[in-house]
Amino acid sequence: MSYDAHFKVWRGDADGGSLVDYTVTVNEGEVVLDIIHRLQATEAADLAVRWNCKAGKCGSCSAEINGRPRLMCMTRMSLLDPAEPVVVTPMRAFPVVRDLVTDVSFNYAKAREVPSFVPPAGVGPGEYRMQQEDVGRSQEFRKCIECFLCQNTCHVVRDHEENKPVFAGPRFLMRVAELDMHPLDGAAEAGIDRKRGAQEDHGLGYCNITKCCTEVCPEHIKITDNALIPLKERAVDRKYDPLVWLGSKIRRRV
Amino acid sequence: MSRTAREAWDVVVVGAGGAGLRAAIEARERGMRCAVICKSLFGKAHTVMAEGGIAASMGNVNEGDNWQVHFRDTMRGGKFLNHWRMAELHAREAPDRVWELETWGAVFDRTRDGKISQRNFGGHEYPRLAHVGDRTGLELIRTLQQKIVSLQQEDHRETGDYESRLKVFQEYTVTRLLKAGADGDSAAGERIAGVFGYARESGRFFAIEAPSVVLATGGIGKSFKVTSNSWEYTGDGHALALLAGASLINMEFVQFHPTGMVWPPSVKGILVTESVRGDGGVLRNSDGRRFMFDYVPDVFKEKYAESEAEGDRWYQDPDNNRRPPELLPRDEVARAINSEVKAGRGSPHGGVFLDVSTRLPAEDIKRKLPSMHHQFKELADVDITAEPMEVGPTCHYVMGGVDVDPDTAAAVGVPGLFAAGEVAGGMHGSNRLGGNSLSDLLVFGRRAGLYAAEHAASFPGAGRPVVSEADLEAAEAEALRPFGAEGGDPAVSEELAENPYALHQELQQAMNDLVGIIRKGPEMEEALRRLTELRARSRRAGVEGHRQFNPGWHLALDLRNMLLVSECVARAALERTESRGGHTRDDHPAMDRRWRRLNLVCRLNGDSTEPGADPLLGRVRLERREMPPIRDDLLALFDKEELVKYLTDEELTS
Ligand SMILES: Cc1cc2nc3c(=O)[nH]c(=O)nc-3n(C[C@H](O)[C@H](O)[C@H](O)COP(=O)(O)OP(=O)(O)OC[C@H]3O[C@@H](n4cnc5c(N)ncnc54)[C@H](O)[C@@H]3O)c2cc1C
Ligand code: SF4
Ligand code: SF4
Ligand code: FES
Numbered sequence: 048m049s050y051d052a053h054f055k056v057w058r059g060d061a062d063g064g065s066l067v068d069y070t071v072t073v074n075e076g077e078v079v080l081d082i083i084h085r086l087q088a089t090e091a092a093d094l095a096v097r098w099n100c101k102a103g104k105c106g107s108c109s110a111e112i113n114g115r116p117r118l119m120c121m122t123r124m125s126l127l128d129p130a131e132p133v134v135v136t137p138m139r140a141f142p143v144v145r146d147l148v149t150d151v152s153f154n155y156a157k158a159r160e161v162p163s164f165v166p167p168a169g170v171g172p173g174e175y176r177m178q179q180e181d182v183g184r185s186q187e188f189r190k191c192i193e194c195f196l197c198q199n200t201c202h203v204v205r206d207h208e209e210n211k212p213v214f215a216g217p218r219f220l221m222r223v224a225e226l227d228m229h230p231l232d233g234a235a236e237a238g239i240d241r242k243r244g245a246q247e248d249h250g251l252g253y254c255n256i257t258k259c260c261t262e263v264c265p266e267h268i269k270i271t272d273n274a275l276i277p278l279k280e281r282a283v284d285r286k287y288d289p290l291v292w293l294g295s296k297i298r299r300r301v
Numbered sequence: 302m303s304r305t306a307r308e309a310w311d312v313v314v315v316g317a318g319g320a321g322l323r324a325a326i327e328a329r330e331r332g333m334r335c336a337v338i339c340k341s342l343f344g345k346a347h348t349v350m351a352e353g354g355i356a357a358s359m360g361n362v363n364e365g366d367n368w369q370v371h372f373r374d375t376m377r378g379g380k381f382l383n384h385w386r387m388a389e390l391h392a393r394e395a396p397d398r399v400w401e402l403e404t405w406g407a408v409f410d411r412t413r414d415g416k417i418s419q420r421n422f423g424g425h426e427y428p429r430l431a432h433v434g435d436r437t438g439l440e441l442i443r444t445l446q447q448k449i450v451s452l453q454q455e456d457h458r459e460t461g462d463y464e465s466r467l468k469v470f471q472e473y474t475v476t477r478l479l480k481a482g483a484d485g486d487s488a489a490g491e492r493i494a495g496v497f498g499y500a501r502e503s504g505r506f507f508a509i510e511a512p513s514v515v516l517a518t519g520g521i522g523k524s525f526k527v528t529s530n531s532w533e534y535t536g537d538g539h540a541l542a543l544l545a546g547a548s549l550i551n552m553e554f555v556q557f558h559p560t561g562m563v564w565p566p567s568v569k570g571i572l573v574t575e576s577v578r579g580d581g582g583v584l585r586n587s588d589g590r591r592f593m594f595d596y597v598p599d600v601f602k603e604k605y606a607e608s609e610a611e612g613d614r615w616y617q618d619p620d621n622n623r624r625p626p627e628l629l630p631r632d633e634v635a636r637a638i639n640s641e642v643k644a645g646r647g648s649p650h651g652g653v654f655l656d657v658s659t660r661l662p663a664e665d666i667k668r669k670l671p672s673m674h675h676q677f678k679e680l681a682d683v684d685i686t687a688e689p690m691e692v693g694p695t696c697h698y699v700m701g702g703v704d705v706d707p708d709t710a711a712a713v714g715v716p717g718l719f720a721a722g723e724v725a726g727g728m729h730g731s732n733r734l735g736g737n738s739l740s741d742l743l744v745f746g747r748r749a750g751l752y753a754a755e756h757a758a759s760f761p762g763a764g765r766p767v768v769s770e771a772d773l774e775a776a777e778a779e780a781l782r783p784f785g786a787e788g789g790d791p792a793v794s795e796e797l798a799e800n801p802y803a804l805h806q807e808l809q810q811a812m813n814d815l816v817g818i819i820r821k822g823p824e825m826e827e828a829l830r831r832l833t834e835l836r837a838r839s840r841r842a843g844v845e846g847h848r849q850f851n852p853g854w855h856l857a858l859d860l861r862n863m864l865l866v867s868e869c870v871a872r873a874a875l876e877r878t879e880s881r882g883g884h885t886r887d888d889h890p891a892m893d894r895r896w897r898r899l900n901l902v903c904r905l906n907g908d909s910t911e912p913g914a915d916p917l918l919g920r921v922r923l924e925r926r927e928m929p930p931i932r933d934d935l936l937a938l939f940d941k942e943e944l945v946k947y948l949t950d951e952e953l954t955s
Binding site for chain 2: 075081093094096097099100101103105106121144148151155163164166172173175176177178182185186189190192226
């Protein structure tokens, strides 16, 4: 059940590059990453690509396949039309290093700007008590494998380099939401206002809830509905009605 | 004159998985400046793939649990070959290491009373594995990553620079440990002076000078064809340690996880978590029989259910029933699957059936095993809530590793070198229990960081070991060789250049076929012959292109490590004429109590006489070493009847 596929893979570096044509065998059950590996082993030993787990768990192998941001290890060849060429290009929102590898340092820089979890005062290790229903939301967001596909897709930065300094991107706005919804986070007591931070430091206002990030998330995290919109609502509450905010915070704690 | 850029730090940690990050946190918290080096991006190390959980006797689900029970289970799982002191420290300290993660923001699944939930796993007497669905490794690594970020934020507030005291060099590969003599002269090569390697992105070389280096590089599984391990697992740390004069122990013990995917071929080897069985999944052969009942070995007879009914009752009432044999330690289950397939009772693609679909409601399966559900659906078109999976053994973990002091994680024989996590040996004996790796990473990662910091602090300023110019030049030449490989250049050699990918595939095939799950003397001798041949050919492994992010070049350099480590595995496996844990000999099927006291120690053969021998590729020499006797109070935790199965009569009477 093997066939020969026509691949067009972007080869090049920061100085430029182009799509290179390859004809390559595809076997039953294979994914795009298998084909890239076959190219490396046969005709393009120096083809640069990132990968680790080959099972959608590490978020290393992000690229664009026929223009759609995807994990190469989770894209079955059987989903693609064998008659059409398969075009594999690096993520567009980040500077190319070489071939399919991009410079994703933007994301690591943004991660550092989100204030960390603040352990609650007076609760020692081993004393944390949280109900499953109260941690579900944070856990959903913690499924994130940091593939940065959402960061690559969001139109606020995809073609707008100028927004990068002021916008953390969906992944890191979601991180703010995750911490904000953590039942024991002590940020407020420590004088950190996560909602205001989302607005003022991380550019939540730039997000106009188009849900493009949610659509590409390989972990199927409802980034927009469950993280960004609630964060916006809370930020608004916080802005106009501190009492509502305080009440909700207290309710959540009991 | 070398043009390699040098930097100076107090502690260098090679590896950013659970062990490396925990070590780095400790070293930084002890006031040392710490550099972390890793081959992948920060947060992508192998630890991210761990699924089932982290073992710690917190007793949240069954109050009967405590460190002594955990210690006992660990020793039984390792068939008493574990270094007892490591197993003791591990069992005692694991709960604190897990609780500490919560204070750094980890969000584990909860029990009804709001504590950390714990699940059953093979070989663990009580539900003991703290978990987050089946993505526990992701939670662990992300938590440690985020703790590192929080320390960097502290440093930023104080110094204006996030990386002033803790810096991650991501996508850097270390190819050599560097040493120096007491007087700063390298020739004597007494103590660690730093590391050398290349930046993957640019191909540029780097050297970091530091009095303490912690190896936390993980395992060796990429030397086998069917494996759950990623490209990172080329045994780098094992090889670096050997080349620096340290020794490796227990290298014959390689864990084949019983349940890897078998179909389609491109995913063969990818792990199916043991939680599937812990949560109720059962193994069947093509006759529909739960064959594990036929494979309970004598040493475990009293501990496992004799009937399906009893095994099934155990999930609800563990105090009055015994566990089902699907939850035997991994070596037992992997061998059983192998035998069933050999006997012609396998599944269509050469595995056996693992079924949860008839055991749990679909909703429970999706909630408890979300990533397995996803993985099978996306990669194999199998809906595990409706049909069984096909599974078979896959190379998963190496018990063997750097010979370390149990308390300090210091590598024996090389001052300044430490090792923790999968790259360290001893803790798991001949077989690791599921969940005991993640806890091992934290317990010994912390200890390695602590003692590496102490060691570094004993070298204030001047008097630090210095890296010599000559060593840097030698390391550079070694790393550049694939570009001017001997093959293809008629002036140097008649023979053609070798493709590193092809060499790697041949190595994997040889190890899989000849030193795999079931071993035979003559096959291992054949493996050693092939390794010698591959070693010679690997000198000619050549690459095209330039140094910038060039995977062909990277692989050509990794071959040295894989060949060295494979040789250790094959030599030690040939030497140990018994079957125990992750080492099964067809020609010596019984466990032999006399072998229990012996570790096989691998060292580099310094004075190789092979004509044209390449000193850089090295060769391995084996030594037998007696294990220290188990402390009395720890022995007293076991019944005499159990101990006689493992210890010799002299050991029992003395
Ligand atoms: C699929 C899967 C599931 C598992 N599930 C579980 C589980 O549920 N419970 C459990 O306890 N265990 C589990 N294990 C085992 C466990 O995950 C590993 O043993 C453990 O994560 C190893 O951690 P580590 O810190 O030693 O190394 P790793 O996490 O592998 O990290 C190694 C680090 O070293 C770096 N490195 C390696 N070589 C070099 C070099 N030359 N230069 C620079 N850096 C280098 C790598 O880049 C990486 O950062 C599982 C393993 C697999 C494969
Ligand atoms: S929902 Fe917001 S964050 Fe997501 S893609 Fe749209 S604008 Fe970007
Ligand atoms: S939120 Fe989803 S798409 Fe974004 S980085 Fe995480 S896993 Fe990737
Ligand atoms: S390789 Fe890990 S997500 Fe694709």
